[in-house]
Amino acid sequence: MSVNAPxxxxxxxxxxxxxxRFKLIDRTLKRLQHRQDSLIEVLHTAQExxxxxxxxxxxxxxxxxxxxxxxxxxxxxxYHFFSLKPGGEHTCIVCLGTACYVKKSxxxxxxxxxxxxxxxxxxxxxxxxxLAQARCVGSCGLAPVVVIDGGVHGxxxxxxxxxxxxxxxxxxxxxxxxxxxx
Amino acid sequence: xxxxxxxxxADKEIERQQELKCRVLCCASTACLSSGGQExxxxxxxxxxxxxxxxxxxxxxxxxxxxxxxxxVVEVTGPAQERVLYANVTAEAAQxxxxxxxxxGQPVNDYRLDADSPFFTKQxxxxxxxxxxxxxxxxxxxxxxxGYAALGHALREMTPEEVCLAxxxxxxRGRGGAGYATGLKWDLVRKADGRDKYVIANGDxxxxxxxxxxxxxESDPHRVLEGMALAGYAVGAEQGFLxxxxxxxxxxxRLERAIKAAERQxxxxxxxxxxxxxxxxxxxxxAGAFVCGEETALMSSIMGRRGEPRPRPPxxxxxxxxxxxxxxxxxxxxxxxxxxxxxxxxxxxxxGTEKSKGTKIFALTGNVNNTGLIExxxxxxxxxxxxxIGGGIPDGRTFKAAQTGGPSGGCIPAEYLDTPVDxxxxxxxxxxxxSGGLIVMDDQTSMVDVAKFYxxxxxDESCGKCVPCRVGTAQMHRLLSRLIxxxxxxxxxxTLEELCRMVKALSLxxxxxxxxxxxxxxxxxxxxxxxxxxKSGAAHGAPSQEAA
Ligand SMILES: Cc1cc2nc3c(=O)[nH]c(=O)nc-3n(C[C@H](O)[C@H](O)[C@H](O)COP(=O)(O)O)c2cc1C
Numbered sequence: 001m002s003v004n005a006p007x008x009x010x011x012x013x014x015x016x017x018x019x020x021r022f023k024l025i026d027r028t029l030k031r032l033q034h035r036q037d038s039l040i041e042v043l044h045t046a047q048e049x050x051x052x053x054x055x056x057x058x059x060x061x062x063x064x065x066x067x068x069x070x071x072x073x074x075x076x077x078x079y080h081f082f083s084l085k086p087g088g089e090h091t092c093i094v095c096l097g098t099a100c101y102v103k104k105s106x107x108x109x110x111x112x113x114x115x116x117x118x119x120x121x122x123x124x125x126x127x128x129x130x131l132a133q134a135r136c137v138g139s140c141g142l143a144p145v146v147v148i149d150g151g152v153h154g155x156x157x158x159x160x161x162x163x164x165x166x167x168x169x170x171x172x173x174x175x176x177x178x179x180x181x182x
Numbered sequence: 183x184x185x186x187x188x189x190x191x192a193d194k195e196i197e198r199q200q201e202l203k204c205r206v207l208c209c210a211s212t213a214c215l216s217s218g219g220q221e222x223x224x225x226x227x228x229x230x231x232x233x234x235x236x237x238x239x240x241x242x243x244x245x246x247x248x249x250x251x252x253x254x255v256v257e258v259t260g261p262a263q264e265r266v267l268y269a270n271v272t273a274e275a276a277q278x279x280x281x282x283x284x285x286x287g288q289p290v291n292d293y294r295l296d297a298d299s300p301f302f303t304k305q306x307x308x309x310x311x312x313x314x315x316x317x318x319x320x321x322x323x324x325x326x327x328x329g330y331a332a333l334g335h336a337l338r339e340m341t342p343e344e345v346c347l348a349x350x351x352x353x354x355r356g357r358g359g360a361g362y363a364t365g366l367k368w369d370l371v372r373k374a375d376g377r378d379k380y381v382i383a384n385g386d387x388x389x390x391x392x393x394x395x396x397x398x399x400e401s402d403p404h405r406v407l408e409g410m411a412l413a414g415y416a417v418g419a420e421q422g423f424l425x426x427x428x429x430x431x432x433x434x435x436r437l438e439r440a441i442k443a444a445e446r447q448x449x450x451x452x453x454x455x456x457x458x459x460x461x462x463x464x465x466x467x468x469a470g471a472f473v474c475g476e477e478t479a480l481m482s483s484i485m486g487r488r489g490e491p492r493p494r495p496p497x498x499x500x501x502x503x504x505x506x507x508x509x510x511x512x513x514x515x516x517x518x519x520x521x522x523x524x525x526x527x528x529x530x531x532x533x534g535t536e537k538s539k540g541t542k543i544f545a546l547t548g549n550v551n552n553t554g555l556i557e558x559x560x561x562x563x564x565x566x567x568x569x570x571i572g573g574g575i576p577d578g579r580t581f582k583a584a585q586t587g588g589p590s591g592g593c594i595p596a597e598y599l600d601t602p603v604d605x606x607x608x609x610x611x612x613x614x615x616x617s618g619g620l621i622v623m624d625d626q627t628s629m630v631d632v633a634k635f636y637x638x639x640x641x642d643e644s645c646g647k648c649v650p651c652r653v654g655t656a657q658m659h660r661l662l663s664r665l666i667x668x669x670x671x672x673x674x675x676x677t678l679e680e681l682c683r684m685v686k687a688l689s690l691x692x693x694x695x696x697x698x699x700x701x702x703x704x705x706x707x708x709x710x711x712x713x714x715x716x717k718s719g720a721a722h723g724a725p726s727q728e729a730a
């Protein structure tokens with residue numbers, strides 16, 4: 001298959017649902033001239049807009065880029081960043097990179113698992129919290145590190161993190177809130 | 183833009199800075215921001231306003247100063263001012279710094295950091311020379327420190343061949359792990375036939391425990407862009423891609439701004455420095471897959487596909503992106519280019535050892551007092567890094583091993599602390615230079631656990647394309663788990679060693695080829711720890727049920 005095809009004219013069809021979030025995808029498609037090799041960027045946009053990639057979104061991306069759905073699915077499932085399931089309202093990511101591992105971030109993860117009854121990759125039944133582990137968030141000087149709703153917290157202790165997550169769930173200010181990474 | 187205009191921008195910025203009484207440089211990298219850097223900056227600004235000093239004192243958000251464990255770090259500097267560094271600054275401390283130091287002229291000793299401590303004096307900052315000093319979001323600040331002067335010089339005074347030659351003579355080797363001679367690679371791409379050529383900066387930085395590339399991109403994005411543009415000129419490419427790890431949103435934001443600013447100033451884009459050279463840079467954001475740091479997988483990912491490696495040859499220099507000749511270098515490698523062109527290859531080659539020239543950035547982490555980012559001359563010993571720069575092991579514990587090279591590297595025990603850090607010496611010890619993660623482990627760390635930790639990483643990150651890596655890593659992980667559970671026999675250990683050799687020899691790409699290294703190196707130096715975990719009695723040759 002030719003992934004280096006010349007720019008294609010924009011197909012007329014928009015997404016029938018009229019969901020405005022598809023407009024964001026359309027914008028990325030337009031910016032990258034519907035090139036088939038822009039698939040990953042289209043998926044990045046979609047994931048940002050929807051929070052995850054459901055079947056509808058994958059089918060839409062496949063149609064717009066004139067790629068087989070299996071190809072799109074293959075790419076979406078290859079990368080850790082893309083999730084095919086909706087996440088919880090809040091996320092807590094525990095870094096398990098080497099520096100964090102040496103500083104015992106595993107104990108933080110275990111405490112969270114125990115407290116909230118979920119494993120990394122899972123979401124609580126009430127859809128409030130998703131727990132995840134990261135390979136390395138690149139803040140190794142502050143190990144062990146957790147990222148709660150985008151805010152990086154360094155030199156954590158298990159009980160501190162549990163308190164922070166509780167606070168995030170209760171929508172009250174967490175102690176000494178960190179800075180959003182973006 | 184021409185070189186006279188560039189100089190004019192530099193002069194104007196230098197003049198502006200000299201007119202200030204002083205500047206307060208606040209680290210605004212991810213690490214310091216997450217320890218409260220933003221609040222500190224705001225407190226400084228508010229307090230300066232209250233003191234009526236906003237005209238004389240400027241607060242600058244800079245990149246990383248390296249001592250991440252003591253953040254937020256703040257530096258006071260000025261034309262008629264002794265340079266003063268502060269660590270662990272809080273909002274209250276910031277107010278005190280303004281009142282007592284900036285207004286009263288008396289540094290606040292409680293927060294003062296000794297700038298003459300080995301952490302600073304043992305470092306040599308070439309790639310990071312601007313890091314923590316310039317505002318990464320202001321191109322003028324970069325230009326005032328000779329930014330884009332190397333590009334202007336090369337485009338006017340040097341042929342592409344001469345640029346390649348300069349890089350070759352400098353002795354620079356790739357900082358992404360393998361240490362391939364950079365100038366040779368550039369020459370290969372320069373000589374390759376192809377109408378379209380590409381330059382890629384590898385900013386995927388997948389090694390857990392490493393954040394050198396992140397820091398460089400966040401702290402001095404123009405340095406990377408200038409290096410890429412010089413490479414584009416040298417090899418004959420007009421398009422560059424910067425592949426940045428998805429976990430680094432701040433780096434992406436700063437690079438995007440830097441590219442826009444550089445295009446506005448005419449140091450990127452069309453007809454750069456009024457020459458015939460055009461060069462554009464696009465950012466591609468990774469989507470979380472360690473294997474995408476491998477060059478062929480990375481190119482596949484840039485083309486929107488699954489990031490699976492392919493056999494080499496053909497090497498990217500012959501057939502890379504869209505089958506065109508492609509130069510791919512690590513972000514830190516690009517960070518070395520402008521200084522080499524400006525100061526000459528001889529200056530660069532005077533640093534380091536015979537075969538490893540220049541400096542290397544390390545992320546010094548783990549069980550060590552001063553964790554952070556350091557840049558040291560090649561050939562420095564591990565002992566100097568851990569005990570002088572790093573300030574030794576905390577909590578009264580002792581040094582057990584230093585891990586370099588991430589999941590492809592190994593653990594170096596205490597008896598080799600005096601080994602010079604260069605490509606060959608580390609490889610000879612069964613580890614490798616890698617991209618620059620240096621994790622210090624104290625006597626409480628179990629080496630078998632560490633080996634399992636890395637194997638779990640490799641197992642999860644194996645892309646699955648080739649069998650030795652996909653199945654081999656899973657089997658090695660299973661054997662290590664059994665060992666740790668006390669269920670393994672001596673025969674299991676023998677199987678593990680055999681698997682190590684097999685996976686190393688037969689895997690398709692570097693991921694599998696190097697995945698056994700953490701086991702092999704810990705077996706080499708800490709074999710007793712493995713044997714102590716064997717099913718009781720098995721270590722002494724007692725027959726084991728499974729062994730039959
Ligand atoms: C599994 C694997 C992961 C890699 N990850 C990176 C990485 O994160 N960053 C990097 O620059 N090089 C990485 N490399 C090395 C690249 O393939 C390539 O050699 C390098 O980018 C070349 O740049 P250099 O010559 O400047 O070092 C990786 C290699 C392998 C096998």
